[in-house]
Amino acid sequence: MKKTELLFLKEDVDIPYNWAAGRYGSLFLTRLRDEGKFIGNRCPSCGKVYLPPRVVCGPCFTPPEEIVELGDTGTLVSYSVVNYPFIDPETGSRRPIPYTLGYIRLDGCDTYLSHFVDETDPAKLTPGLRVKAVFRPREERTGRLQDVLHFKIVD
């Protein structure tokens, strides 16, 4: 059989969405924007404090209705200095590397928040470091998790 020329068809898909943050998400993000504060919610059954606050405690299947105000400091539980080119989902263009992703336990909270850490030297990073949120100036905040610029090491 004659060898077939193999063809390819290129498509750049851009499908826009408009996500609802929901009741708890909106409460969380407006407090973040207006007051520069994190809030969580506590399950009345197991006592676990969730951030972001949400409609149900999965393991108990109970609504965590009590809103809890959390501080802006916490512990760096895990992290990674990311070193490969990546298209930033926020901007659609290539994000400068390296940058550091952190897995952070805010004081008084039982879940972990993923966010940036402004230290890319692996020698200066270790699990257990104390970190503090750095917020964007009030006028730049729009009610998104990115109203927090990053976390900085405070040890």
Added chain:
Amino acid sequence: MTNVAIVGAAQTPYRRRRDDASLAELVHEVTVAALADAGLEMGDIDNIVTVSNDFWDGRTISSMAVMDASGSSYAGGKNVSTVEGDGTFGLFYGAMRILSGVYRTTLVVAHSKGSEGDPMMITNSMFDYIYTRPLGLEFISSCALQARRYMDKYGLTEADFALVSVKNRRNALRNPYAQLAGELTVEEVLASPVLADPLKRHDLSPISDGAAAVILADSPVALRLGRKPVWLKGGAFCSEDHFLGDRDLAEAPALREASRRAFEMAGVTDPFREIDVVELYDACSYMELLWLEEMGFCPRGEGGTLIRSGETAPEGSLPVNPSGGVLSAHAVLVAGLARVIEVVLQLRGEAGPRQLGPKPVELGLAHGINGPCGQSHCVLVLGA
């Protein structure tokens, strides 16, 4: 109630790009081959489960694109259903359909092409769009957080993880279906480019294209066919929270529970002694150790000791990923069925140059994961 057997199995070779085949052509290739392996014809198949993912395929209802290729429109149409998750979950669902008594033969077929889309954008898209996705977390960086947490909590090292890559890429030398194979040293793994510390190039599975199919049958059909059936002795899948921050990434309670249930169903009380081969979902090197611990093959934190002991090499007492594992070929969704197929081949004694022995292979475990950092796990215990 009937038992369920795997009576046919087929997979494509896994390659970085299969330019010569569309998704439907990949699915057709393994469907025809699995039927031939079983000694069945399309008319003998009474229902079909396709496994696919809309983001990887770049279209909604991605299963629709392969239905004719999997035989669903044969002779007026068959009952077809779809699983969006790993192929092991599709197999589990297919087995339940036979256990319902309504169906006697199920074709389960999974496909994926990592080459056609953008794996980083696609795996970024699995995360929550408000709290996680904007940070750019995707497959590699989320796994890096898990690897670091596992190291910190249980004292494992990057060198322990490197030993997994060395073993599995060496095993792949004897598997013509594998995509990456070679003799690596621990030093070479450690010196490979750091992508997201502590993960380096050789800690990671490749991007792959491929498809795989298995045919399940009830006992009467399985026993009537000439080929030695492989019985599903036990199976379970469990899931935990999706939001990464709700989980301690050094723990995999869903795998612990799925293993417990599958072993209980299969009557396995001492997995290390009773299981002859394990094929698990090592999308990254560290996963092999973390998953083995959570399955109960060694105490928590002893995964490094286990790999250093050599017991998980093909000549050891608990061979793990003799196929080369996911580290050697990672067609997403298909990779769990590839684990099943390797166990089937080992149980049948048809694994060619990588056939384990001389002790007969009588009981094997195949494992698949779905979701970030192993959010959900399927454990299947298969026996000759």
